[in-house]
Amino acid sequence: MSRSKHPIGFTLLTLGALIAWADIAQAQVSDDIVKIGVLDGLSGPYADLQGPGDVVAARMAVEDFGGKVLGKPVEVVAGDLQHKVDVGSTIARRWYDQEKVDAIFGLGDSAVALAVQDITREKDRINIVIAAGTPALTGKNCSPNGIHWTYDNYAIPRATALATLKDGGNTWFFITADYAFGQSLEESTRRVVEGSGGKVVGGVRAPINTTDFSSFILQAQASGAKVIGLANAGADMTNTMKQLVEFGVAGNRQRPVGLLVTLTDVHSLGLKAAQGLTFTEAFYWDQTPETRAFSKRFQAIHGKPPTMMQASMYGAVMHYLKAVQAAGTDSAKPVMAKMKATPINDFMTKNGEVRADGRVIRDLYLFRVKKPEESKGEWDLLEQVATIPGKDAFRPISEGGCPLVSGQ
Numbered sequence: 001m002s003r004s005k006h007p008i009g010f011t012l013l014t015l016g017a018l019i020a021w022a023d024i025a026q027a028q029v030s031d032d033i034v035k036i037g038v039l040d041g042l043s044g045p046y047a048d049l050q051g052p053g054d055v056v057a058a059r060m061a062v063e064d065f066g067g068k069v070l071g072k073p074v075e076v077v078a079g080d081l082q083h084k085v086d087v088g089s090t091i092a093r094r095w096y097d098q099e100k101v102d103a104i105f106g107l108g109d110s111a112v113a114l115a116v117q118d119i120t121r122e123k124d125r126i127n128i129v130i131a132a133g134t135p136a137l138t139g140k141n142c143s144p145n146g147i148h149w150t151y152d153n154y155a156i157p158r159a160t161a162l163a164t165l166k167d168g169g170n171t172w173f174f175i176t177a178d179y180a181f182g183q184s185l186e187e188s189t190r191r192v193v194e195g196s197g198g199k200v201v202g203g204v205r206a207p208i209n210t211t212d213f214s215s216f217i218l219q220a221q222a223s224g225a226k227v228i229g230l231a232n233a234g235a236d237m238t239n240t241m242k243q244l245v246e247f248g249v250a251g252n253r254q255r256p257v258g259l260l261v262t263l264t265d266v267h268s269l270g271l272k273a274a275q276g277l278t279f280t281e282a283f284y285w286d287q288t289p290e291t292r293a294f295s296k297r298f299q300a301i302h303g304k305p306p307t308m309m310q311a312s313m314y315g316a317v318m319h320y321l322k323a324v325q326a327a328g329t330d331s332a333k334p335v336m337a338k339m340k341a342t343p344i345n346d347f348m349t350k351n352g353e354v355r356a357d358g359r360v361i362r363d364l365y366l367f368r369v370k371k372p373e374e375s376k377g378e379w380d381l382l383e384q385v386a387t388i389p390g391k392d393a394f395r396p397i398s399e400g401g402c403p404l405v406s407g408q
Helices: 007-027 051-065 085-097 110-123 155-166 180-195 214-223 234-246 263-269 289-302 308-327 332-341
Strands: 034-040 072-080 103-106 126-129 146-148 171-177 199-206 227-231 255-258 278-281 364-369 382-388
Touching (some): 034 308, 051 103, 103 308, 110 126, 155 278, 180 199, 214 234, 234 263
Parallel strands (some): 034 072, 034 103, 171 199, 171 227
Antiparallel strands (some): 278 364
């Protein structure tokens, strides 16, 4: 009798309980922990510009966020991809299948990044590529689960090549790291050079982690090119540059141009060898009061200021955790939706956005290496020459071939 007396009230109570249960279920974090994996070159030629510093930056972001999200702890694990696709892929699969990692960050190797992005799509998790350069990540290999955060091999060399061409560097020879990263860096630069009326007269491919570049340098020297484009990075780039100076090539009739140079590279080279070098970056520690404040904290832990990759790692992890909080879950689809819907604003990036193809659009900066007499300290190495708006720097979404984008 009592049941038939209050059918509406009973129904409303039941509905309310179901809604409350659904809200609680949605807010629950899988496995009661949010686990972030930093999969990077912790050793090898790129360890200085990403590596252990990326792990430091990720942990700083987690600590600054409060160590928890949705009331659950956040944990950071790290792995060394060793610049081998099989190694990186094995770690990614183990993390996803056995260790319940929710998102993988870093991926400072283009071939590994492409492989892990495929695995991430299969496992329905999230990957945020910080340091790999291949534009294919947001082109034909784009993924609804992937974001390309910092830079790519379309935007960075484009700005540097255009500045070099404007300054009379119209014939080029490439010394290229012989894997996906170096090849895409050369390809993007070659397109700009030839499309702007310049000429590529030759090039060579050097295995990653090469220590003796003498034969490659002799070929570059014999080519007579005005510009020797260094389509490599990290220790490969600095070793090439040092040997160019030793051979008397740098500063003579041929101009070396680094197509991906970072702060630690300039520090390793020294101002005497690197002075006057121009290159494009997404961040420098001494740009603003905000960048200086973060860099001071980072250096106190890591011993040196952050590179653009390490600063990016902090911003990417923080953006991810904010998205998890806003979504009320660590499930990939709603978190990715929040990341794409939310502007990026931190000490490094102002009014950045995650585009539909996964490409983060942010301003880039052209820097010049200071002369020794201009420097006021060990890390006072660069002068900002120009700002390249993100909309002008990165490949138009219509040209990428990403199947996620309507009309592609």
